[in-house]
Amino acid sequence: MRNIKKDFFGNQVLTDINLTLQEGEVLGLCGENGAGKSTLMKILFGMNVIRETGGYEGDILLNGQKVSFNSPFDALAAGIGMVHQEFSLIPGFSASENIVLNREPKKRNVVSEIFGERLDTLDYNEITGRAEKAIDKMGFTVDKDMVISEMPVGHKQFTEIARELSKDQLKLLILDEPTAVLTEKEAEALLASIRSMSENGIAVIFITHRLHEILSVCDKVVVMRDGFVVKDIAARETSVNEISKWMVGRNVDTAAGADVRDHTEAKTIMSIRRLWVDMPGETVRDVSLDVKEGEILGIGGLAGQGKLGIPNGIMGLYEAGGTVELDGKTIPLNNPRKCLDASLAFVSEDRRGVGLLLDETLEWNVAFPAMQVQNKFLKSYLGGLIKWRDEKAIREVTERYIDELAIKCTGSKQKAKELSGGNQQKICLAKAFALEPKFLFVSEPTRGIDVGAKALVLEALRRFNRESGVTVVMISSELEELRQICDRIAIVSGGKIAGILPATDPSEDFGMLMVSMVK
Amino acid sequence: MKNMSFGQKVLTFIRDNTVPIMFVVICAICIPLSGFSFSYLLNEIITRMGRNIFLILALLIPIMSGMGLNFGMTLGAMAGEIALIFVSDWQIWGIPGVVLAMILSIPISVLLGAFCGKILNMAKGREMITSYIISFFMNGIYQLIVLYMMGSIIPIKHFSVKLPRGYGIRNTVSLLNMRQCLDNLLAIRIKGVKIPVLTFLIIALLCVFIIWFRRTKLGQDMRAVGQDLNVARDAGINVERTRIISIIISTVLAGFGMVIYLQNMGNIATYSSHSQIGMFCIAALLVGGASVDRASIGNVFLGVILFHTMFIVAPKAGAQITGDSMIGEYFRVFVSYGVITLSLIMYETKKRKNKSLVGQQLAMDQLSEEAK
Numbered sequence: 001m002r003n004i005k006k007d008f009f010g011n012q013v014l015t016d017i018n019l020t021l022q023e024g025e026v027l028g029l030c031g032e033n034g035a036g037k038s039t040l041m042k043i044l045f046g047m048n049v050i051r052e053t054g055g056y057e058g059d060i061l062l063n064g065q066k067v068s069f070n071s072p073f074d075a076l077a078a079g080i081g082m083v084h085q086e087f088s089l090i091p092g093f094s095a096s097e098n099i100v101l102n103r104e105p106k107k108r109n110v111v112s113e114i115f116g117e118r119l120d121t122l123d124y125n126e127i128t129g130r131a132e133k134a135i136d137k138m139g140f141t142v143d144k145d146m147v148i149s150e151m152p153v154g155h156k157q158f159t160e161i162a163r164e165l166s167k168d169q170l171k172l173l174i175l176d177e178p179t180a181v182l183t184e185k186e187a188e189a190l191l192a193s194i195r196s197m198s199e200n201g202i203a204v205i206f207i208t209h210r211l212h213e214i215l216s217v218c219d220k221v222v223v224m225r226d227g228f229v230v231k232d233i234a235a236r237e238t239s240v241n242e243i244s245k246w247m248v249g250r251n252v253d254t255a256a257g258a259d260v261r262d263h264t265e266a267k268t269i270m271s272i273r274r275l276w277v278d279m280p281g282e283t284v285r286d287v288s289l290d291v292k293e294g295e296i297l298g299i300g301g302l303a304g305q306g307k308l309g310i311p312n313g314i315m316g317l318y319e320a321g322g323t324v325e326l327d328g329k330t331i332p333l334n335n336p337r338k339c340l341d342a343s344l345a346f347v348s349e350d351r352r353g354v355g356l357l358l359d360e361t362l363e364w365n366v367a368f369p370a371m372q373v374q375n376k377f378l379k380s381y382l383g384g385l386i387k388w389r390d391e392k393a394i395r396e397v398t399e400r401y402i403d404e405l406a407i408k409c410t411g412s413k414q415k416a417k418e419l420s421g422g423n424q425q426k427i428c429l430a431k432a433f434a435l436e437p438k439f440l441f442v443s444e445p446t447r448g449i450d451v452g453a454k455a456l457v458l459e460a461l462r463r464f465n466r467e468s469g470v471t472v473v474m475i476s477s478e479l480e481e482l483r484q485i486c487d488r489i490a491i492v493s494g495g496k497i498a499g500i501l502p503a504t505d506p507s508e509d510f511g512m513l514m515v516s517m518v519k
Numbered sequence: 520m521k522n523m524s525f526g527q528k529v530l531t532f533i534r535d536n537t538v539p540i541m542f543v544v545i546c547a548i549c550i551p552l553s554g555f556s557f558s559y560l561l562n563e564i565i566t567r568m569g570r571n572i573f574l575i576l577a578l579l580i581p582i583m584s585g586m587g588l589n590f591g592m593t594l595g596a597m598a599g600e601i602a603l604i605f606v607s608d609w610q611i612w613g614i615p616g617v618v619l620a621m622i623l624s625i626p627i628s629v630l631l632g633a634f635c636g637k638i639l640n641m642a643k644g645r646e647m648i649t650s651y652i653i654s655f656f657m658n659g660i661y662q663l664i665v666l667y668m669m670g671s672i673i674p675i676k677h678f679s680v681k682l683p684r685g686y687g688i689r690n691t692v693s694l695l696n697m698r699q700c701l702d703n704l705l706a707i708r709i710k711g712v713k714i715p716v717l718t719f720l721i722i723a724l725l726c727v728f729i730i731w732f733r734r735t736k737l738g739q740d741m742r743a744v745g746q747d748l749n750v751a752r753d754a755g756i757n758v759e760r761t762r763i764i765s766i767i768i769s770t771v772l773a774g775f776g777m778v779i780y781l782q783n784m785g786n787i788a789t790y791s792s793h794s795q796i797g798m799f800c801i802a803a804l805l806v807g808g809a810s811v812d813r814a815s816i817g818n819v820f821l822g823v824i825l826f827h828t829m830f831i832v833a834p835k836a837g838a839q840i841t842g843d844s845m846i847g848e849y850f851r852v853f854v855s856y857g858v859i860t861l862s863l864i865m866y867e868t869k870k871r872k873n874k875s876l877v878g879q880q881l882a883m884d885q886l887s888e889e890a891k
Contacts, residue, residue, distance in 0.1 A: 073755060088750040090743045101743065102754040106736055118737040276882055285884070319875060321882045 014039055014227045017058070021172070026194060026204045028214030028235065031224035032247055032302070032479070037207055040224070041174050044205075045082050046075040079171035081164035083178055086281075087156050091149040095142050096131030099163045105130065134166035137200070139193040140186075154186040161193070172203045177304075179208055191217045209302050209515050211240045223247055244511035248479055260503050261487050263292040269471050270439060275322035277306070277313030284309035285495035287322075291439075291473060296465050298486030298503070299475045302514050306495040307475050308349060311441035315339050315346045317354070326439060340373045345437035347428045349444035349475070351421070355428040358417035362409060365416050365427050366401060367394040370434045401430035405460050422453025429460055440464070443475045458485050479510055538862060539808045542825040545854075546832065553835035560831065562712050567827040568820075569702055569718040570783040574776030575800045575819045576725050577769050582814045583733070584765040585745030586646045588801045588859075591635040591766060593654035595773025596793035597661045598627035602774070603781055604669070604688055604789070608680045612696035614704065617782055624774035631657065632770030636763030643748070647811070654797060665789060688789050698785035718779065725772070726816050741765050745812070802826060802855040805862040812866075829854065 014036045021027055031037050042049060043056050046069025050056060059066050062078060069075040072082075089098045097104075105127060106120035131144045142151075142158045151159070157178055164173055175194075179187040187210070194204055194217050206218060214221055215235055223231040223246040231238075231246045270291040277284035284306040291297050301307040313320035316336035324331045332338045339346075348354035357365055367389075370376040377394045378387045398412040405426040409419055416427060425445060432440055442461060446454040462485045465472045476482050482489050483503045490500040491513040498513040533540060550560070574592070581589040602623035606616045635653055642649040669675045670686030680692055702715035732738045743751040744761050752758045777796070781787055804814055807822020833854075834847030 072753070088747075088753050090746045090750055092746045093743065097739070102740070102751075102756050104736060104739060112735075118740070119735050121731070121734050122736060122739055124734075 014043075014056075017224075017227075017229055019222060019229070019232075021203050021205070023171070023203055024198045024201045025220065026198050026206060026218045028218035028221045029205055029207045029224065030209065030211065030214060030221070030243060030247060032477075035224040035247075036227040037224055038176070041082065041176060041205070041207070044075070045080060045174065046070060046072050048072075076167065077169070079167075079169040080174070081167060081170050081172070082174040082176065083157070083160045083164060084176055087160060089148045089156060089159060092147060094145050094147055095135075095151070095155075095159045095162070096127050096144040098148060098159055099131045099134055099144075099166050100127050101163065103167075130166055131162070134162040137165045137197075138162050139196050140189040154182045157182060158186075158190070161190075165197070170202055172205070173197065174205045174207070176207045177209065178206075179210055179213060187213065211243050211515055214243070215240065240515075241508075241512075244515060245508045248507040248511040248514075261295070262502075263295040263487060266292040266294055269293040269327060270473075271325045272310075272314070273323045273325075275310065275313060275320060275324065277309040277318055277320040279306075279309040279312050279318040282306050282309040282312070283495050284313055284320075284492075287492075287495070287497055289490060289497055289500075291471060293471055294465070294469050295487045296462070296472045296474060296485055298482035298489035299473060299492060300477065300479050300482050300489055300510065300514070301492035301498075303477060305492050305514075307477075307492040308443060309495070310492070311346055311443050311473065311475060312348075315344065315441065317348075337373075340369070340435070343435075343438040344441070345369075345432040345435045345439070346441040347432050347443060347445060349447060351424055351428055351447075355431075356416045356424060359415060361413045361415060362402070362407075362419075362427060363391075363394045363398045363412045366398045366430045366434050369431055370436075373435065376434075397434055398430070401426075401433065405430060406456060420449075420453075422449035422457070425449055425453070425457055426460070429457065429464075433464060436468075437470060439471045439473075441473050441475070444477065445474065446476065446478065446481060454481070461485060479507060479514075483507070483510075536808055537865065538806055538858060539821060539825060542806050542829060546825060546828045549829065549832040549836040552839050553832040554839065555832060555835065558711050560828070563831050564824060564827055565712060565714060566702075566783070567830075568823050569715045569722070570780050571800065571803065571823050571827070572722050572819060573725060573779050574773060574796065575804050575823060576722070576729065576816070577772035577776050578800060578804055579729055579814055579816070579819070580732070580741070580765050580772075581646075581769045582809070582812065583738070583745055584741035584762055585748070585812065586639060586762060586765065587811050588647055588804070589650050589766065589769055590647065590654050590797045590801070591632070591639070591650035592769060592773035592800065593793050593797040594631040594635055594657050595624075595628045595770040596777040596796045597657060598624045598631060598770070599774040599777030599781065600787055600789070600793060601627055601661075601665070603694065603778060603787055604665070604675075604680060604692060607692055607694060607697075607787075608675050608677045610677060613700050616697045617701055617778060620778045621775050624778060625771055628771040628774040629767055632767035633763060635770065636766035639766060640759045640762055651797075658794065661793075662790065690789055692787040692789055694781060694785050694787060697782050699783055701779065701782055718783075721779070729816065737761070737764065798859070799826075799855060802858045805858050810862060810866050810869075826855075 017036075017040060019027070029037055044060060048071065051070065060068070067078060069078070075082075090101065093101070105123040106117065107123050109119070109121050112119040112121075128144060135142055135144060138158060138161055140158050142155050142162065146155070148156060148159065161175070161178070164170060179190060182190060191213060194206065197204055206214065208214060215238070218235045221231070221233055221235050221238060221243060222229055223243060225247060268290045272287060272289040272291075275284060275287045281304055287306075287310060299307045299310060309318065312318045313333070314324050314331070316334050316339055320333045322333070324333065326342050326344065329342065331342050331344070352358060357368060360368075367377045371378060371389070375387070377390045377397070379390045380387050395412055401407070402409065402412060407419070407423050407426045407430070409423060416424060419427065429442075429445070432442075445457050445461065449457070458481060461472060461474065464470055474482065474486060479489075486503045488500055489503055489510065491498045491510055493514055493516050498516045501509060501513070574596075577592055577595065578589060581587070581591075599620070602620040605623060606620045611619055635650060638653060639646050639649055664673070666687045669688050670681050675681050675688070680688060682689055699715075701718050701721070702713075705716040705720075707714050707716060733742070740751070740756050740761050743754070743756060744758050748758055777793070780796070781792065803822040803826040804818060805822070806826040807818035807820070809815070809818040809822070830851055833850050837843070837847030837850055840846075
């Protein structure tokens with residue numbers, strides 16, 4: 001890959017990426033979330049998103065020839081296989097059926113002679129044969145007759161790999177965090193099978209957060225950060241420490257907020273004990289955490305490690321268990337209304353899905369939860385029998401927040417969906433602020449918004465905390481932004497709290513925590 | 520699953536088969552109350568099996584491709600009726616008439632099925648209600664054709680079919696001359712119980728076809744599409760086309776089924792035969808233990824036997840208990856809707872339960888880790 005560049009609507013996410021890979025070479029690709037790894041792989045694999053968002057610049061050369069893939073099928077035909085983080089397996093099919101999915105060997109029969117080849121009967125012996133061959137090639141035994149839905153997660157992963165291996169033309173295999181769902185033993189088996197693949201002349205790009213795996217199996221390590229390749233080095237010449245430094249390492253002096261306060265003396269406002277949350281892709285296991293009154297606590301960690309599950313579980317949006325106490329009172333889980341009544345507020349990472357009433361006006365968006373939960377902005381008549389919206393008060397409060405948060409809009413009556421991402425995010429904040437909560441969860445407040453808006457959002461959060469004394473827990477995948485505004489930062493890894501450090505600690509320490517318990 | 524105690528196994532069995540078990544109980548209570556003789560009952564059930572099973576089998580393929588219970592089979596029923604109207608106008612009776620009607624129904628079914636499939640592709644995940652409404656809409660068009668266009672635009676000659684005013688089809692079209700011609704050919708009687716061997720042979724053939732079809736590439740694609748649309752699409756399967764084909768096959772089979780059904784009845788209720796056929800077939804399938812995403816040939820047979828036993832005995836049993844035969848009539852309509860509702864609710868609760876199981880597993884893991 002030469003000089004690959006990619007921007008999403010003006011946001012440059014990849015800049016001048018150069019990668020070369022020999023036949024049979026194993027390349028380890030690592031970097032923080034948002035470093036551009038996935039985007040790069042999507043370009044290589046010809047995914048539709050790339051074309052839909054305006055294509056990319058630069059060239060991809062395969063065996064010396066320039067190629068350009070219009071769809072993943074082109075990439076597959078050229079010999080590139082990819083194993084995604086999400087499984088793409090048919091749950092009710094056996095492993096062998098999945099391995100040959102849509103490439104099933106067929107037998108002609110009378111009916112198909114007339115009606116075309118889709119009525120060919122399947123050749124089950126041949127299916128089993130091919131599946132066996134692919135499983136052998138992989139070197140890890142998966143029961144080929146077992147139905148996917150009954151398999152342990154790790155075996156599903158291996159089935160996917162076997163599917164790629166069953167394609168004869170395969171020359172390059174991309175593995176996107178394949179070990180994330182594996183047990184230690186399985187992960188080792190996978191590493192062994194990567195080695196045997198490379199001996200067979202298949203090149204592998206291996207994306208993982210488990211750095212020691214990279215060192216043990218890869219020939220070469222490429223570290224990405226903010227859309228740049230920051231390091232391209234032979235694996236034997238480096239160490240886990242060095243890599244994690246490159247991953248997070250910006251200039252240390254730009255980091256850490258100016259105004260970090262110590263709240264160790266303050267009373268504990270929220271205490272979380274043994275929390276588990278079943279949020280798909282963000283599972284939380286056995287988290288215990290104390291939040292001090294008045295602080296800004298950051299929760300960071302790599303994607304899929306469970307940091308998003310914590311607020312979503314406590315607020316009752318996903319099935320959860322354990323105990324959560326706010327100010328000494330237990331908060332019932334799995335019941336969003338009770339959380340809101342307890343003066344908790346939550347700004348969801350799913351802005352468009354959970355956060356906003358897209359087709360309604362800004363006024364409605366800002367006032368709605370307060371109206372629903374706390375009977376604010378309502379005028380009572382007949383001793384509370386009839387309640388009418390207090391339009392005037394609603395407009396006033398909306399206009400106040402539009403002013404304070406510098407929301408760009410045509411007026412308080414504009415529809416939420418017409419705003420840009422950053423401004424929508426500010427409306428979400430205004431909505432939470434209007435609740436006047438004691439305790440605020442903010443999840444990924446800066447996701448998908450530009451740098452300017454980011455600074456404003458962070459500033460608004462900090463002001464809200466410092467001026468009204470509201471405790472804020474902010475969840476973000478961007479460590480640097482956590483370090484800018486938080487007092488303490490907890491790092492979640494493998495669904496658990498890996499450690500809590502003051503925001504002033506060096507980035508490398510956080511980096512080490514992030515990868516410490518990755519499962 | 521393997522190391523469950525016997526009691527647990529029984530419980531799971533009951534939970535998984537609530538609807539069929541309920542019906543066995545209802546039938547067991549109603550049969551003695553109705554006072555019907557065993558041979559009469561058996562005769563009736565076998566007649567009704569021959570009449571209905573083909574229609575119900577038509578439902579299996581859309582379920583396989585994940586399109587749920589397809590009320591769109593009503594469209595196939597309409598196609599079968601139109602074909603039969605033509606055949607009886609041309610006065611072609613007996614087996615040739617039946618075969619000709621089946622052949623005639625094919626193009627109409629394909630057309631309607633393709634239309635239905637196209638629309639269902641726009642309403643993924645809401646196939647059941649959409650196909651239900653499509654069948655209402657198509658009923659309107661059917662009436663337009665049969666009531667106004669037949670005789671005026673579409674040539675219909677025979678007085679026994681046409682309304683006296685010169686256009687439109689009579690309320691009932693008699694098929695007396697082809698009544699049970701399929702059933703009677705090769706039929707054998709064992710102790711007074713008539714077994715329509717040919718009809719059963721045709722049904723057996725269809726069962727073999729369905730089993731064979733599952734093993735074809737198209738069948739495999741349909742199963743894949745049914746289980747996970749997106750994965751199937753990523754694997755390069757043309758999801759939309761596969762779904763349309765599945766609905767077309769179902770509609771064509773329903774057309775055949777309707778011809779078989781009507782030759783057994785011996786007349787066409789021109790404006791109402793098709794209207795409830797979808798619901799009764801679906802109810803019967805569900806009674807047999809099928810669910811929205813899973814149905815087998817066994818479900819079809821069991822369902823027909825249980826559902827129609829109830830159909831036969833309920834009015835008489837109702838009359839015996841209350842002295843009013845209307846109550847039984849009321850009861851069977853009520854039960855068909857009730858069964859569909861109940862199955863849908865159970866399907867949802869099962870899904871929810873499976874979801875919360877994941878959570879329980881997490882909590883368990885946590886406990887066991889602690890124990891270590």
